[in-house]
Amino acid sequence: MKLLGVGSPFDPTNRFQTSGILPPVVLGCTRLVIACYIFAALFYRIARSSVIDGSKSTRDSFSYFTNLTYWGLGCYFAVASAHTLAYAFRGRAPLEKWPKVLQFLHSLLYTTVITFPFLVTVVYWIILAPDESPFDTRYSAWSNISFHALNSVFAIFEVLIPRTERPPWLHIPFLLLILAGYLGVAYITKATKGFYTYSFLDPGEKGSGTVAAYVFGIVVAICVVFGIIWLIIWLRLFLCETVFGMKGEFSSRSRGGRGDGEKGEHEMLAAKELP
Template sequence: MKLLGVGSPFDPTNRFQTSSILPPVVLACTRLLIACYIFAALFYRIARSAVINGSHETRNSFSYFTNLTYWGLACYFAVAAVHTLVYAFSGRAPLGKWPKVLQFLHSLLYTTIITFPFLVTVVYWVILAPDESPFGTRYSAWSNISFHTLNSVFAIFEVIIPRTESPPWIHIPFLILILVGYLGVAYITRATKHFYTYSFLDPGKKGSGMVAAYVFGIAVAICAVFVIIRLIIWLRLFLCEKVFGLKGMFSSKARGGRGDGGEGEHESLTEKELP
């Protein structure tokens, strides 16, 4: 599992649950607040669809990559908030006791929520929005801001605020496999529900060559996003931990610790060198 970026022990200094600038309780509450907003937005759309069109929109919603990534954000922030709260009040994170495969999946989920939202935002505002009226109504304006702009804001929070390390390079093939899997979902939707989720996947409108170009371009784009995010995290680690000496704000319940990162079990651990 070390090849997949899962060391032993996993996350020894609780990087997933700590921040260089926020106490664990504040980090947990912020994550919980973000999760609540995302779930509220999702359930409001479900309720609105039930009232307006008999849930027709809801039945089609899981065919859209935008919605799938938004659910991913919601689930990650909810789970991360719980894990951080547990760590804050007990000094131990649940992740440390999970099987290696679940630790890897959690790490991969983190990588998806700090990369896919940016892809969604760029594709929507650059390719799709010019053919739509994203601010035509109050609802469409709120929906597009929430699902196509705030998604990246939430992702930026997870890139900048926690002490997480740069995602391992081995995650790139998994990101591409997820995109390939979604491509299958899109064309299964076309075959079963007779509509294309995104216009650039329609060879009747764009031509097969252009569809292939879009698909290849998106695969290249996610690799570029991954590299950029990795560099941003490297810069955050370098500035916080090497330049400003911010070791992190830890739980006061951590064995022998004061909760400020100055003493205790985390102080004695040897951190992996910055990539």
């Protein structure tokens, strides 16, 4: 299980709930604000759709990878903020007591949060946006910035600010499995609703060879994104913890009040986890 990001004990120095520069309360509140913005954007689009087209856009929205990953972002930041604030005020995160399978799923969700948004942003602005008018109206400009640009900003926050470790390499097959599952969703949508979610998946328009090339390109792209993010996190760990000695901002209540990052248990454990 350790190769999948689930050691025993799981996350002994609370890397998921701490930062090298932000106190846990600030980190938790920042994650909460991000979660609130994401859900506000999602629910505003749902409300707008109910008024404009009788919720047709809402029913169709769950067929789009962009929207699915945005819901994933919102759920991650909401759950992460709850765990972070619980750690800040109580010294322990509920995540520590979760079953191993849920700890693994949380770790995998984190990996999707720091990889899929970049894939969405690159695919949209390079492949799809040239054929659309992303800033044609005030609403479309806000929507495209929120769903195709800010999504990567939120992901960058999770890459750079928390003390999280590098994602395990064995998460790559799970990312590919998720993408393969989405490909099935896209063609089920075509069969049941009569439209392709993304034009580059239409063999009638692009040709089956071109569609296969796009699919292969996305597979390569997610592997490249994973590798780049892995290196960035390694560099962040090396600079913060090895070069600058920033072991982390811990809760004063953690481990019997010794989690202040000076001479407590967290400090000793963190030293063993340096890259």
